[in-house]
Amino acid sequence: MSNNQASYSSTTDPSASSRCVRVCQNRTCKKQGAKKVLAAFKASVVPGVTVTATGCLGQCGNGPMVLVLPDRVWYSGVRPNEVPLVVEQHLLGGQEVEKMLYSRFHSES
Numbered sequence: 001m002s003n004n005q006a007s008y009s010s011t012t013d014p015s016a017s018s019r020c021v022r023v024c025q026n027r028t029c030k031k032q033g034a035k036k037v038l039a040a041f042k043a044s045v046v047p048g049v050t051v052t053a054t055g056c057l058g059q060c061g062n063g064p065m066v067l068v069l070p071d072r073v074w075y076s077g078v079r080p081n082e083v084p085l086v087v088e089q090h091l092l093g094g095q096e097v098e099k100m101l102y103s104r105f106h107s108e109s
């Protein structure tokens with residue numbers, strides 16, 4: 001009997017620099033150009049950041065939707081030409097891009 005809990009790696013570890021960028025590739029977001037957004041993220045290789053296609057994030061119509069984990073930062077209506085900004089400012093610089101935030105989950109009051 002061994003206890004392997006020590007080897008469990010948590011993505012919520014604040015000391016970890018690993019992030020995951022999820023780009024919705026479901027029907028509605030795809031119609032809104034999500035394929036190119038995904039391609040743009042994949043073209044920008046950032047150490048410690050994984051880019052994955054995901055199914056519907058439940059926010060159809062506001063896409064393309066992008067979710068950055070573990071930050072839980074949502075971007076809506078993302079355009080391929082905005083991806084470099086997210087990469088530079090958020091993924092490399094650690095600061096979310098306020099003007100692109102999804103207002104439903106990030107209210108700027």
Ligand code: FES
Pocket residue numbers: 024025026027028029030055056057058059060061063065
């Ligand atoms: S299709 Fe992208 S959030 Fe539903």
